[in-house]
Amino acid sequence: MAVMTARRAPLGPILIRQTWAEFLKLWRVPAFSLTSIFLPIMFYAFIGIGSSSQVISPHVTFGAYFLASMAVYSVANVMIFSFGISVATERGQKMDLLMRATPMPPVVYLLSKCITAIFFAAITLAVLFPFAYIAGGVRLDASEWVTLAYRVLLGSIPFIALGFAIGYLSGPNSAVAVINLIYLPTAFASGLFFPKQLLPKFIQSIAPYLPLHFYGQLGWDAIGAPTDESVTTDWLYLVGYGVAFFLIALWAYRREEGRKFT
Amino acid sequence: MPAAAELIEATKKYGDTEALKGVTLTIELGEVVAMLGPNGAGKTTSISLLLGLRKPTSGKALLFGLNPDHLDARSRVGVMLQESGIPTVLKVSEIVDLFRSYYPKPMARDRAIAMAGLEEKTNAQVKELSGGQKQRLYFALAVCGDPDVLFLDEPTVGMDVEGRRSFIERIAEFAQLGRTVVLTTHYLEEADQLAKRVVVIDRGLVIADASPQEIKSRVAGKRVRFKTSALADKDLEGLPITTSTITDHSVQLLTNQPEAVLKELFRRGVEISELEVSGADLEDAFISLTTHTPTA
Numbered sequence: 001m002a003v004m005t006a007r008r009a010p011l012g013p014i015l016i017r018q019t020w021a022e023f024l025k026l027w028r029v030p031a032f033s034l035t036s037i038f039l040p041i042m043f044y045a046f047i048g049i050g051s052s053s054q055v056i057s058p059h060v061t062f063g064a065y066f067l068a069s070m071a072v073y074s075v076a077n078v079m080i081f082s083f084g085i086s087v088a089t090e091r092g093q094k095m096d097l098l099m100r101a102t103p104m105p106p107v108v109y110l111l112s113k114c115i116t117a118i119f120f121a122a123i124t125l126a127v128l129f130p131f132a133y134i135a136g137g138v139r140l141d142a143s144e145w146v147t148l149a150y151r152v153l154l155g156s157i158p159f160i161a162l163g164f165a166i167g168y169l170s171g172p173n174s175a176v177a178v179i180n181l182i183y184l185p186t187a188f189a190s191g192l193f194f195p196k197q198l199l200p201k202f203i204q205s206i207a208p209y210l211p212l213h214f215y216g217q218l219g220w221d222a223i224g225a226p227t228d229e230s231v232t233t234d235w236l237y238l239v240g241y242g243v244a245f246f247l248i249a250l251w252a253y254r255r256e257e258g259r260k261f262t
Numbered sequence: 263m264p265a266a267a268e269l270i271e272a273t274k275k276y277g278d279t280e281a282l283k284g285v286t287l288t289i290e291l292g293e294v295v296a297m298l299g300p301n302g303a304g305k306t307t308s309i310s311l312l313l314g315l316r317k318p319t320s321g322k323a324l325l326f327g328l329n330p331d332h333l334d335a336r337s338r339v340g341v342m343l344q345e346s347g348i349p350t351v352l353k354v355s356e357i358v359d360l361f362r363s364y365y366p367k368p369m370a371r372d373r374a375i376a377m378a379g380l381e382e383k384t385n386a387q388v389k390e391l392s393g394g395q396k397q398r399l400y401f402a403l404a405v406c407g408d409p410d411v412l413f414l415d416e417p418t419v420g421m422d423v424e425g426r427r428s429f430i431e432r433i434a435e436f437a438q439l440g441r442t443v444v445l446t447t448h449y450l451e452e453a454d455q456l457a458k459r460v461v462v463i464d465r466g467l468v469i470a471d472a473s474p475q476e477i478k479s480r481v482a483g484k485r486v487r488f489k490t491s492a493l494a495d496k497d498l499e500g501l502p503i504t505t506s507t508i509t510d511h512s513v514q515l516l517t518n519q520p521e522a523v524l525k526e527l528f529r530r531g532v533e534i535s536e537l538e539v540s541g542a543d544l545e546d547a548f549i550s551l552t553t554h555t556p557t558a
Contacts (some may be wrong), residue, residue, distance in 0.1 A: 016364035093347030
């Protein structure tokens, strides 16, 4: 009789290998890694630095305000793109098929993508923050830097679910276009690039309900800028959006499973 | 001990199409089995059911007596699928290491890469590989977990003759470790070279399940070839042949009774030259099995 020792591979090493592979898959695609890391500091250089010392409300400079905007923009960008495009590409190239036939637990697949995305998001912040400090002369209290970082990372979770949903709902070639069509306009509408007051009236009327709006408010509040509603309200809305996006993603995932694997 | 893989009265419908119409098949540990059949016969569907990639519409599929979804079962299985992709920016060594981590007792990375003959490409990214090299990488990924059972769905598809020959040797090398190998194929000489058991599937049913020798002896054991200046359809009427191929003046017949066939042809006064009688290879046997629905 065959001697059966361990019947399955231990989860820890699988998770480490899978996460490393997911990281390399994103890192080696410059269209993703370079744009997610350098686009935010480029925007900051073009828009933020020029009037960074201008005081826009008591104790808040435009430099700090725009740093919060770009932190929110870049982290949400990483979350939506890394998930949306990698999931759509893997479906398109039928990578999911071979993975499905291996003993890799599906939860590892999901976790490894989340860890990779959060890690990438942390890299973008690790580049953006020093850049704002040195080039933009932004000075914040230590607690403000920390609050900004953790709020931006924690608040990005709903966008992971959104990226997942887009990855399962769009094709490998259309994912980038779909994401840009959704993400860029809502980033503008939420006031991440210029004040909402400059937007057309009807966009101003829907803007306060966009997920990026609440996410942005969390960032601006962290550096001491006045916001429309309380931080608690922002979190509650984000949790609500997170649950909604997650349910859409789950539905899209199940739909795909039903089509491919029954 | 449960069988390595088992289908019990398994059927599979895709919409209105019945891909499998009730297949019962037991594959024991250590067997090397080839599944033969034309396109759309149900070979890939059978493998998909055994791997848990698809669920049977009725009946059962089991891996080591377990549901094929079960990770304990999957941990003992290596797979090469017909249509599947792998991340193009990962290096060969990286993706082999990744797949090794999925299994409880993987083989050393270098050994898996050597079994696939990819030593020189260890540090190349997947996108730099040729079609044949990619196919060999899939083989490395299938064996790197040192599985008890290896499923190969048309492993040599798209390879040239030389590539196929060396690939078959690699599969044979793995089978010699005493492992179970289940492969589907179009290239019938592969089945003949590798397998001790051939399962012929046609239109969703198993129509033959025997050793390559038995299949050859059971159906269309001999091939009769000759040239003739004139051959009418009625000249072949009522002869004990399974198939006939006539091109210009060359005639090829598959039969179990070459003597009776020739005697009758001579009696009917058919002019015969360059007569040749030889044992049919598996390909011939296969053609006669699948073109005639009632089994001999």
